[in-house]
Every structure is written in C-alpha cells, then in structure tokens.
Amino acid sequence: MTTNNHPEAEPAPALPAGDFIRDIVAADQASGKHGGRVVTRFPPEPNGYLHIGHAKSICLNFGIAGENPGGVCHLRFDDTNPAREDVEYVDSIQEDVRWLGFDWGANKFYASDYFERLYQYAVELIQLGKAFVCDLSAEEMATFRGTPTVPGKPSPWRDRSVAENLDLFTRMRAGEFADGAKTLRAKIDMASPNIHLRDPAIYRIRRAEHHQTGTAWLIYPMYDYAHCLSDSIEGITHSICTLEFEVHRPLYDWILDALKTPCHPQQIEFARLNLSYTVMSKRKLLQLVQEGLVTSWDDPRMPTIAGLRRRGITPEAIRNFCARIGVTKYNGLTDVALLEFAIREDLNRNALRVMAVLHPLKVVLTNYPAEQTEEMPAVNNPEDPAAGSRLVPFGRELYIEQDDFMEVPAKKFFRLAPGAEVRLRYAYIIKCEAVIKDATGRITELHCTIDPDSKSGGATAGRKIKGTIHWVSAAHAVPAEVRLYDRLFTVPEPDHAGEGRDFKEFLNPQSLATLTHCQLEPSLRDARPEARYQFERLGYFRADPKDSAPGKPVFNRTLTLRDSWVKEQGK
RNA sequence: UGCCGAAUGGUGUAAUGGUAGCACGAUUGCCUCUGGAGCAGUCUGUCAUGGUUCGAAUCCAUGUUCGGCAGCCA
Numbered sequence: 001m002t003t004n005n006h007p008e009a010e011p012a013p014a015l016p017a018g019d020f021i022r023d024i025v026a027a028d029q030a031s032g033k034h035g036g037r038v039v040t041r042f043p044p045e046p047n048g049y050l051h052i053g054h055a056k057s058i059c060l061n062f063g064i065a066g067e068n069p070g071g072v073c074h075l076r077f078d079d080t081n082p083a084r085e086d087v088e089y090v091d092s093i094q095e096d097v098r099w100l101g102f103d104w105g106a107n108k109f110y111a112s113d114y115f116e117r118l119y120q121y122a123v124e125l126i127q128l129g130k131a132f133v134c135d136l137s138a139e140e141m142a143t144f145r146g147t148p149t150v151p152g153k154p155s156p157w158r159d160r161s162v163a164e165n166l167d168l169f170t171r172m173r174a175g176e177f178a179d180g181a182k183t184l185r186a187k188i189d190m191a192s193p194n195i196h197l198r199d200p201a202i203y204r205i206r207r208a209e210h211h212q213t214g215t216a217w218l219i220y221p222m223y224d225y226a227h228c229l230s231d232s233i234e235g236i237t238h239s240i241c242t243l244e245f246e247v248h249r250p251l252y253d254w255i256l257d258a259l260k261t262p263c264h265p266q267q268i269e270f271a272r273l274n275l276s277y278t279v280m281s282k283r284k285l286l287q288l289v290q291e292g293l294v295t296s297w298d299d300p301r302m303p304t305i306a307g308l309r310r311r312g313i314t315p316e317a318i319r320n321f322c323a324r325i326g327v328t329k330y331n332g333l334t335d336v337a338l339l340e341f342a343i344r345e346d347l348n349r350n351a352l353r354v355m356a357v358l359h360p361l362k363v364v365l366t367n368y369p370a371e372q373t374e375e376m377p378a379v380n381n382p383e384d385p386a387a388g389s390r391l392v393p394f395g396r397e398l399y400i401e402q403d404d405f406m407e408v409p410a411k412k413f414f415r416l417a418p419g420a421e422v423r424l425r426y427a428y429i430i431k432c433e434a435v436i437k438d439a440t441g442r443i444t445e446l447h448c449t450i451d452p453d454s455k456s457g458g459a460t461a462g463r464k465i466k467g468t469i470h471w472v473s474a475a476h477a478v479p480a481e482v483r484l485y486d487r488l489f490t491v492p493e494p495d496h497a498g499e500g501r502d503f504k505e506f507l508n509p510q511s512l513a514t515l516t517h518c519q520l521e522p523s524l525r526d527a528r529p530e531a532r533y534q535f536e537r538l539g540y541f542r543a544d545p546k547d548s549a550p551g552k553p554v555f556n557r558t559l560t561l562r563d564s565w566v567k568e569q570g571k
Numbered sequence: 572u573g574c575c576g577a578a579u580g581g582u583g584u585a586a587u588g589g590u591a592g593c594a595c596g597a598u599u600g601c602c603u604c605u606g607g608a609g610c611a612g613u614c615u616g617u618c619a620u621g622g623u624u625c626g627a628a629u630c631c632a633u634g635u636u637c638g639g640c641a642g643c644c645a
Contacts, residue, residue, distance in 0.1 A: 043645095044645095141643075149573045247575050324595080329576070331576090331637085335595070338594085338596090567606095
C-alpha cells in the first residue's frame with residue numbers, strides 16, 4: 001500500500017470483517033468454483049473524472065483482489081462510446097487510482113482492445129441465428145419496444161436470413177450505411193417482462209474518432225454486449241457493479257451462454273455511494289465544470305478524487321472512509337459527517353501544528369520592549385512526539401483572530417475582552433487594557449499588557465487561565481491568501497430537492513471564501529503542498545499545489561476542527 | 572397496473588434460528604497552554620400483521636414503503 005504524501009503515516013487500521021460480496025468470493029474459493037482464482041476489475045468509462053463513489057468501487061475491487069492470495073484487479077477502460085470519451089479522462093483516472101494507493105500492475109486494458117474479437121463474436125451470434133440487423137430508426141425501435149407493462153412487438157427485420165444478416169453486418173462495418181441507419185440486435189424475446197431482453201441493440205453505427213482506435217471503426221458495441229465479453233476474455237471471476245445493472249444481469253448471462261466464451265464471470269451488484277450535500281453523477285459534475293460553477297474537475301469543492309486531493313484529503317482518509325461505510329444492496333444516503341470524521345481522524349494524527357491568523361486584529365503589548373524578540377518553543381504535533389518542535393518568534397506587536405476578542409463578551413466566552421485575561425499559546429498571559437477604534441467606530445487594535453512571569457515553561461506559568469488563543473508576531477508574519485471551502489450544496493439531497501427543481505438551485509453561495517490578508521507564522525513561508533498542517537484552533541490546511549509560489553503560499557482549508565464553541569453559541 | 576431489488580436508532584453497518592453489537596452523530600461530565608485531541612457516561616432501532624419454533628432481525632405468508640428498469644449512454 002503506497003502512502004504518497006505521508007511516509008510517516010501509520011498503516012491503515014485493520015479493516016472491518018466481510019460483506020456479502022466478500023462472502024461470495026470466500027465461498028467460491030472454498031468450493032473451488034474458479035479454480036482458486038480471484039480476478040476482479042475496475043471498469044470506468046473515460047468520460048469524466050473519478051469521484052468518491054468510484055473510490056468505493058476501487059477499494060472494493062482492488063481490496064478483494066489484495067485480500068486473496070494470487071488475486072488481481074484489472075483496470076479496464078470501458079470505452080465503447082467514443083462520442084463522450086477523452087484521453088484527458090483516461091489519464092486522470094490512472095493518476096487517481098494510483099494516488100488512492102492501488103496498483104493494477106500489467107493489467108491495464110481497454111474494451112477497445114477487444115473490438116476485433118467482439119466483432120467476431122457478433123458474427124458468431126448471427127450464425128447462431130441469435131442476432132439480426134435491424135433497419136428500424138431509434139424512434140421506431142422505442143415504439144416497438146413497448147413499455148414495462150406492455151410487451152413489445154418484433155421488428156419487421158427480425159427474421160432476415162443468416163446470410164443476409166452476415167452481409168449487412170459486414171457492410172455496416174465497411175461504412176456502407178449512414179450513422180443510425182442500422183443496428184445489430186440480439187434476438188431474444190420482445191415480450192420479456194425484462195425490457196433489456198427485448199432484442200437489445202448490441203452494435204450501432206457511429207462515425208466518431210475514438211481516442212484509442214482512431215478511425216479504425218465505424219461501428220461500436222454497446223455496453224451490455226461488450227462488458228460481459230470483456231470480462232470473460234480477461235478471465236474475470238467476479239464482475240462487481242452497481243445496483244442499476246441488476247436488471248441487466250439476465251442479458252449479461254444470456255450473451256455469455258449463447259457464445260462459446262473462455263469463462264462465465266459472476267456479476268454481483270452493490271449499492272453505489274450517495275453522500276449528503278453533494279452530487280455524485282459524472283453528468284452533473286461535468287455540468288458544474290462546463291458552466292463555470294466550479295473552476296475545474298479538481299476544484300477543491302468537488303467530490304472528485306482530484307478535488308479531494310487538491311483540498312488536502314489523503315488517500316488514507318478516503319480508504320478508511322470506504323472501509324467504514326461497508327458494502328450492501330441498500331441504497332441509502334451516507335452522512336458527509338462520516339467522511340469528515342475519517343479526514344479528521346487521519347489529519348489529527350499526521351498534520352503539523354502551526355499558528356496562522358485568518359482575520360487579523362492587531363495587538364500591541366504596551367509593557368513589552370519595542371526592540372525585543374523572543375523565540376517560543378512550540379510542539380509540532382502533540383499526537384506524534386517524533387514530529388519534534390520548532391521556535392516561533394514573538395514580539396511587541398502581534399496579530400490575533402478577530403473572533404478571539406469580544407468588546408461585550410458573551411456568556412461562556414473564554415477569550416479576550418476588555419479587562420479580561422487570556423493565554424497566548426506558547427507565550428504569555430495577556431490582559432486587555434484598551435480598545436482602539438477609528439472614526440467609524442471600527443476596532444483597529446488592542447492595547448494589552450503581558451504578565452512577564454507567565455511565560456510558557458516558566459517557573460510561575462501555572463496560573464490557571466480558561467482561554468488560550470493563537471497569534472502571529474506582526475514583525476515576522478508571512479502574509480498569505482487562504483481559501484475557505486464549505487459544502488457545495490445547502491441541502492442534503494440536491495438531487496431530490498423537489499419536482500422540476502434543478503440541483504444547481506441549491507449551490508451554496510458560501511462554498512468558497514477567499515481571504516487575502518491572512519498572517520502566517522514564518523515557518524509556513526515555503527510550505528510544500530505535500531505537507532498537511534493544522535492551523536491551531538482553526539482547521540486543517542495544505543498549500544495549493546497549483547497556485548502557491550515560492551515564498552508566497554496559498555492555502556486551502558481541508559476541513560475545520562470540531563468546534564464546541566460554535567455549538568455553545570447556537571444554544 | 573409489468574419486472575428486478577431493498578427495508579435494523581438521526582446516519583452507515585453487524586448479528587447467517589440462541590444476550591440486537593459497532594462506528595458516526597447528538598448529549599452530559601472529566602481533562603486540557605488548541606473550546607482540538609483524549610477519557611468516561613447517556614441517547615435513539617429490527618417496516619407492519621399473522622404464522623412456524625422452546626426460541627425469529629434471521630424461516631414462511633400477506634401487506635406497506637422505498638429504489639432501479641422503457642438510450643442506437645455506461
């Protein structure tokens with residue numbers, strides 16, 4: 001298991017027991033059904049970026065392969081629809097799977113690798129009298145198909161001779177017919193209660209350049225036809241997919257039974273991941289990108305792997321999350337709080353603590369010498385003694401967080417207020433003596449005094465002070481831009497928010513706040529994107545890998561810390 | 572009204588005829604130089620009604636509710 005950004009990270013905790021799919025695999029192993037082999041596959045269509053829902057599938061498929069001796073998991077691009085696919089997606093998918101910590105070794109395939117073989121299988125199907133060339137238009141075919149409650153009617157072309165079908169199919173491939181003019185259809189049962197068995201189209205004519213095969217093909221196989229055969233060709237033992245393909249399984253099995261194929265994999269369906277406060281369909285995510293509602297597929301607000309990565313979430317957190325949510329056939333809605341827990345759990349263990357002030361309020365320590373500077377030792381990570389400590393410069397003028405001062409303190413407010421005392425983290429206890437305002441009444445700075453005996457680590461530092469706040473020395477501070485991200489949508493289910501309502505109506509206008517006047521402790525000047533930080537009392541942050549420049553970091557907030565003060569205020 | 576599938580606390584799951592457990596969440600307290608973390612406690616559940624059984628979340632029947640399926644998308 002790779003740990004790209006966290007060589008110091010502990011191995012992932014023991015994963016939960018099994019699930020119904022692992023039970024099936026174990027039973028098959030016990031009975032010797034597949035001769036002891038376990039071969040799974042992760043089969044994305046390269047028509048978009050991977051998202052956290054795909055991560056669930058990746059962890060499942062690669063996970064099962066990894067848990068079984070000799071098990072392998074293939075990465076297979078399901079690229080049968082060139083109109084919507086692109087190499088950009090082929091590349092991003094590989095990067096994302098690898099980043100998540102999984103390795104397909106030499107087993108990278110494309111359904112398009114099998115186009116010739118798939119074509120020969122189709123010829124075979126025709127020869128068997130189990131497929132025919134149909135001249136019906138798309139609209140006509142829809143009419144003939146019937147509805148779930150009304151049986152379909154056979155196509156008038158259903159009984160063409162094998163010879164004629166062979167001839168026509170050959171000419172489809174040769175480009176003699178216009179796009180959409182003809183299809184090859186499986187001959188099954190137009191009256192089947194399962195619509196997918198009503199003579200489904202298995203090849204269509206499409207003059208589209210394919211990102212892998214170029215212009216070699218004018219006809220392309222449909223998913224149902226290509227997928228089961230690709231599985232069989234690769235010797236897949238367990239073909240794991242999501243619930244909506246459950247009704248396709250009889251067709252999957254029909255095709256493999258009709259043909260002489262290397263093996264007959266078992267299709268097993270599980271519930272896809274739904275996460276609250278987000279959307280999880282490539283179509284909708286693409287829409288957000290195309291309409292400029294987010295900046296890109298890797299916008300840190302996106303639930304894409306690339307977005308989560310850029311935001312600062314680690315592969316460990318995603319894997320642990322996937323392990324926690326389990327695998328079932330129940331189509332529910334997972335609370336995003338579960339994801340957030342996994343992120344905090346990981347970052348709490350691994351992130352380096354630093355001090356940064358997001359909304360600066362200047363503090364002048366009136367009894368501290370103007371020319372004096374001290375270096376305060378600060379712990380890098382209380383969860384990890386090996387992370388050591390560092391020195392943080394301290395001086396007469398500081399910045400503190402605006403939120404850490406209240407002119408009229410609320411009940412249970414433990415921070416600074418006129419006449420009140422607070423502990424400066426790793427430094428002195430200070431007392432607020434005066435509030436300085438400008439002509440408009442806005443607070444511009446605070447005048448405070450230190451208790452010189454209260455320095456951290458000092459002999460008389462033990463005075464009990466309820467509140468501790470973070471700070472940055474004004475003379476040493478590094479100014480920086482910090483981006484605060486929040487959930488992308490304001491409602492738990494933007495997908496099901498009401499009749500005729502569009503999910504984009506529920507976009508959270510506050511999902512991004514860009515702060516341009518933040519002040520960081522100097523150790524952050526050259527922060528590298530690989531590092532994960534906790535800005536003490538605020539949250540987890542990482543330098544944006546695209547927008548940071550040397551000496552001029554831009555930070556993304558990954559997630560806030562849990563904040564019981566916010567809850568207290570809500571009472 | 573057709574076919575397929577699923578129902579366990581607020582959420583995600585476990586228990587495979589034998590004490591309904593875990594995690595998240597919420598909440599109370601302890602602790603704390605992060606209102607973080609940690610520690611301790613509390614909270615809430617087997618869709619319904621029958622049946623089989625010494626015993627049912629689990630098996631059976633009926634019903635209810637929810638999800639999926641009518642692309643030449645995957």
